[in-house]
Amino acid sequence: MDFGFGREDEDFRAEARDWLGRHLVGAYASLPGRGGPGSEHEGAAVRRDWERELGAGGWIGLGWDRRHGAYGNRAASLTQQVVWAEEYARAAAPGRVGHIGENLLAPTLLAYGDEAQRKRFLPAVARGEELWCQGYSEPDAGSDLAGLRTVAVRDGAYYRVTGQKIWTSLAREADWCFVLARTDPAERRHRGLSFLLVPMDQPGRIEVRPIRQMSGTAEFHEVFFDGAVARGGHVVGGEGRGWRVAMGLLAVERGVSTLVQQIGFAAELDEVITAALRHGALRDPVLRARLTAQWAELKVMRWNALRTLGAAGDAGAPSVAKLLWGGWHQRLGELAVEVRGAAAALGPADWAVARPYELDAAQRLFLFTRADTLYGGSDEIQRNIIAERVLGLPRGER
Template sequence: MDLTFSAEDEDFRAEARQWLADNLAGDFAELKGLGGSGREHEAFSERLEWNRHLGAAGYTCLGWPVEFGGRGLSLSQQMIFHEEYARSNAPARVNHLGEELLGPTLIAWGTDEQRARFLQPIVKVEELWCQGYSEPGAGSDLAAVRTRARLEGDSWIIDGQKVWTSLAHHSDWCFVVARTDPGSTRHAGLSYLLVPMDQPGVQVRPIVQLTGTSEFNEVFFDGAVTDVSMVVGDPGAGWGVAMGTLGFERGVSTVGQQVGFARELAVVTERAKSTGMIDDPVIADRLTQARIGLEVMRFHALRTLSAYESGSVGPEASVSKLVWARWHRELGELAMDILGGSALTVGPDYALDDLQSLFLFSRADTIYGGSDEIQRNIIAERVLGMPKEQRP
């Protein structure tokens, strides 16, 4: 793993840093620090406009091949942009699911017609996407999905329910894993469908979270319709496509995520200093361990990304999710211990401060995106070669 950057990389860093400094100005300057986990409701329309500004300037889809609207930048340059974006305190982006998950999936498995239809609107942030994977009773165990789709003439007809669907209430389209082979079970007989959200057969119901916000949703499909051409890969072979999408989720944006984590740790440390809790040797030790854990995360992410670049990454990417989820949850707990009794009080209308939001939202970190238990099974079975867990 080479941790050095070339002269070309450093030129790109200077370019990105200068562009962000010049453009996070005027009305856009007011968006700094807004959005993110548990705070997706903040200035959503304004952040969408900022994302479109990024797209017009060529700062979306950086790693996509040029022929699909990207810039074809190297992995190191993509990582540099995510680092600089986080360091500039730019607002959380609203197009992650389209840019980082669905777009690369279509580049890898989509038809020419699907790429022509969907990739440019993702680059320009003209259409937003959500992910129709988890269901009641089929969360981390995605192979248990019960949402069904049947082919009638030139259309797929979808019936079922998805849950924990991030930003579904803002999305134009959803990529849905549905069972299309009657009588099939587990991984067989699933298809990966692209479904428009604005139609009578789709109902979105927000889920109110501990933070008081609702970026997660339930989505009900009741005779929802999509064209026969809107299946990615072969019908019935959607499991491999769905797993490929999840592989993209562990990509380069995790480095930028860790810069955000560092900023949160700095806020927690400053609060410990201002309250005098920094003098408590237990608190000081936990802050030190958090700093060490952050560095471990960074180097592991760089090692994983090096494997991505060589095409050798595999299920060991699950280690990243396991590590950052536990670290972030423990940071929220540390923040509450530093705040002491004041952590139990909130402002009018349930107004949480940043550290309270950090604590409450991070409780879910070890569940969403694949629970800790599932990640440990993947590591044990597919990396360490241990026997598979017995199923009923």
């Protein structure tokens, strides 16, 4: 299989690299690679400004389906989208605050929304002006999404949304939330659900509470809806058809962004190997073999991501990708502390200037990756999907 890039792709790479080099200056250069998983709370205001900078440069929404019209984005092939993602990661640009709108909402509106919804929301995402969060998981309906209890009751031209969502990234920064809610209480499980677009600026009707992690930070949030208002025209795909829309969104959740993630993984692996050299851990043949395996598995993940990129109708590809990277990243977090030995348990050298419970990069990596096999769909759920939808095995008891 040829995983190379053509001449046009390399010209596109040069353009992307040049633009990033000229614009990643000043405050934008103060957050190199920060703002991703484990540090989504960092520099939110600067990263929001950076989102508008990206929009002005035409770098948001590359390759959106242009059959529906232009929404402020530039045309780009699938390989050029990969090139941009690679250059963005290599430039250590700030973590995106607009990725949920660009990579989740936009493809969903292009596939299931109507033209009025596309014209209202896509240009604002492409300009970096409106940010989104995802209202799926609930305290008693995480991996079992069909068991959600949030309800949306029709009230004239609007819906009134009441319920609770959890593990919501970027909820404090978001202007909008796409919410999966039950609009037909007579139906059960996945039937009777709708996919609503809900504005977050509703004081007294929407409350956002941070969830403190064991790493000491709060990347995720609980969101409480108490009669929050959503317009009747902001139901994507039609009332009662939310499950189909929600599953379509999950199918695009792991695309080009997976390759960006892997570039970040490669940088983390390099840091772990450097630490292993510094602390003499490579003299241990077992640790040496595990680090070698991590390097090889990362190569395989990249090739698998490139192989399945853009594959339509491959029900198992997203689940396989999630299983691969979740376990890999968790094992890397374990190695990050193991190669340092007992020193990995120590806090900052200078407690006089350190913040309470301050961790170094390796400690944060270890603690945060405990969640990698849970969030975004647990490993058990991914295996069920592969078994039932790909292998055709009998459904397990619910």
